[in-house]
Amino acid sequence: MAxxxxxxxxxxxxxxxxxxxxxxxxxxxxxxxxxxxxxxxxKDAFTHIGSSWLSDLVASAENTHxxxxxxENNHTSSFVAPFMEALGxxxxxxxHDSSVLIVEEDLLANSPAHVQDAARLPKEICAENKLDQLxxxxxxxxxxxxxxxxxRSSLHADxxxxxxxxxxxxxxxxxxxxxxxxxxxxxxxxxxxxxxxAGDNTSIGAGWQTAVxxxxxxxxxxxxxxxxxxxxxxxxxVEEAIQNHGITVHQSEGELVIIPPECFHQVYHxxxxxxxxxxxxxxxxxxxxxxxxxxxxGMPALEQVVGEQQAAEWTPERLxxxxxxxxxx
Numbered sequence: 001m002a003x004x005x006x007x008x009x010x011x012x013x014x015x016x017x018x019x020x021x022x023x024x025x026x027x028x029x030x031x032x033x034x035x036x037x038x039x040x041x042x043k044d045a046f047t048h049i050g051s052s053w054l055s056d057l058v059a060s061a062e063n064t065h066x067x068x069x070x071x072e073n074n075h076t077s078s079f080v081a082p083f084m085e086a087l088g089x090x091x092x093x094x095x096h097d098s099s100v101l102i103v104e105e106d107l108l109a110n111s112p113a114h115v116q117d118a119a120r121l122p123k124e125i126c127a128e129n130k131l132d133q134l135x136x137x138x139x140x141x142x143x144x145x146x147x148x149x150x151x152r153s154s155l156h157a158d159x160x161x162x163x164x165x166x167x168x169x170x171x172x173x174x175x176x177x178x179x180x181x182x183x184x185x186x187x188x189x190x191x192x193x194x195x196x197x198a199g200d201n202t203s204i205g206a207g208w209q210t211a212v213x214x215x216x217x218x219x220x221x222x223x224x225x226x227x228x229x230x231x232x233x234x235x236x237x238v239e240e241a242i243q244n245h246g247i248t249v250h251q252s253e254g255e256l257v258i259i260p261p262e263c264f265h266q267v268y269h270x271x272x273x274x275x276x277x278x279x280x281x282x283x284x285x286x287x288x289x290x291x292x293x294x295x296x297x298g299m300p301a302l303e304q305v306v307g308e309q310q311a312a313e314w315t316p317e318r319l320x321x322x323x324x325x326x327x328x329x
Contacts, residue, residue, distance in 0.1 A: 016040050030284065039258060049118050053115060061110070064110070074213050086102055091272055101146070108142050119142060142278040148272055153267050155212055157265070159205040165256060165258055165259065168252065171274065175267045180262045184238065204327065214227045216229060283312070
């Protein structure tokens with residue numbers, strides 16, 4: 001029998017909501033989010049992003065081509081299409097059963113300077129992003145996401161132990177989060193290095209990916225979903241983890257969601273959406289990054305890093321150099 005998910009938190013844990021304009025509470029909330037694997041919703045984060053920002057971004061990309069992700073019957077395929085044509089599909093032809101999603105780093109990287117500047121993560125959240133000190137081949141970029149109604153991400157946990165962030169410019173989304181230790185990863189997941197790291201022995205970390213789609217089938221009123229994908233046993237295991245430990249977050253326009261390190265998550269787009277997303281690592285979660293890399297490449301010295309002081313000995317440059325050397329042995 002298929003599993004049924006209800007869009008409501010079923011555990012005692014819940015996401016915190018804070019404002020960027022309250023720095024003391026914000027710092028405490030960010031630290032608590034990283035240590036307890038609980039998501040965080042921040043308001044007032046990107047005050048310079050609005051309709052004119054989006055218009056300028058679209059205008060700068062109107063003659064480009066993008067990769068489009070098409071999900072049908074729990075199967076995702078991709079094709080390349082003109083950007084404006086893809087936007088038309090997202091606005092008018094995407095629904096739950098046949099959804100369209102664009103996830104692109106190049107759109108923002110090739111946009112005007114004022115568009116890029118407005119999309120930078122505020123210093124109040126991360127004063128210095130250690131990921132920016134990694135070699136270019138390991139350095140993630142900021143993505144722009146255009147999602148059609150009914151589109152969703154995969155159910156996964158990110159690589160590297162970084163903190164993820166997602167700012168919603170337009171639309172409405174729902175997130176499901178499950179702490180890593182409460183998720184049956186060994187049973188239902190494969191390890192997947194980030195696409196940018198799939199080159200010549202530069203993969204020093206990997207995420208977790210499952211074929212189970214927690215939002216596979218939607219009820220008529222849109223308040224519950226049936227999980228499918230993988231095996232029936234996998235779907236049941238995922239549904240049990242969500243019912244016992246899941247946290248549901250409803251994201252509205254103008255809200256920034258913080259994704260804790262290695263926390264499993266999936267997001268569902270109720271309407272056509274526009275978002276920007278990226279990753280960061282600071283002193284708070286750098287020990288998690290060290291341990292993640294150490295486990296992946298087989299380095300006991302990194303696996304055993306505890307605390308910010310010990311992690312500080314592993315600068316991003318040193319960590320990358322030693323880890324890449326280890327993978328080449």
